[in-house]
Amino acid sequence: MYIKEQKKKYKQNKFNSANWRYNEENDVYTCPNEKRLLFKNHSVRTDKAGFTGEFKVYECEDCSGCPFRSSCTKAKEGKYRKLIVNGKWEQQKEYVRAKLSDEKTGSIYRRRKTDVEQVFGFLKADLRFIRFYVRGKSKVENEMGYALMAVNLRKYTANN
Ligand code: SF4
Numbered sequence: 001m002y003i004k005e006q007k008k009k010y011k012q013n014k015f016n017s018a019n020w021r022y023n024e025e026n027d028v029y030t031c032p033n034e035k036r037l038l039f040k041n042h043s044v045r046t047d048k049a050g051f052t053g054e055f056k057v058y059e060c061e062d063c064s065g066c067p068f069r070s071s072c073t074k075a076k077e078g079k080y081r082k083l084i085v086n087g088k089w090e091q092q093k094e095y096v097r098a099k100l101s102d103e104k105t106g107s108i109y110r111r112r113k114t115d116v117e118q119v120f121g122f123l124k125a126d127l128r129f130i131r132f133y134v135r136g137k138s139k140v141e142n143e144m145g146y147a148l149m150a151v152n153l154r155k156y157t158a159n160n
Pocket residue numbers: 031032033034035060062063064066067068069072073080081
């Protein structure tokens with residue numbers, strides 16, 4: 001996301017809610033049509049991988065007759081655009097953004113892309129290792145160890 005967020009296309013997309021004005025005091029977003037998106041309710045969702053997250057749901061006060069409607073929302077006629085915000089996720093992204101914008105950590109990250117990403121790519125795409133199936137630091141370390149052993153064995157067999 002960090003790389004995507006740096007792109008002009010992302011920053012200039014006025015329908016991307018990340019570019020919308022947010023008034024923290026009133027907890028209100030403002031859309032490109034200058035309508036307010038007001039807090040509606042909290043929601044808890046569990047994704048396909050089984051992770052549960054807490055979200056805040058906002059809804060536009062009035063999308064009817066909006067000239068941007070077709071570019072902004074797929075909501076059916078009579079329904080208004082909703083915005084679902086995961087506060088923890090946004091906080092975490094902000095933390096990482098600050099780290100990556102820093103000169104020192106940024107250069108480590110750039111090196112990491114070429115050194116490490118290939119290994120993660122192989123783990124995720126070829127071995128389908130996309131999450132840990134155990135809990136607890138030592139068990140996770142073991143599981144990671146087995147996965148990396150598979151990576152090394154592959155390298156070994158490819159080179160012999
Ligand atoms: S569709 Fe609704 S949220 Fe989107 S720009 Fe129009 S009024 Fe705003």
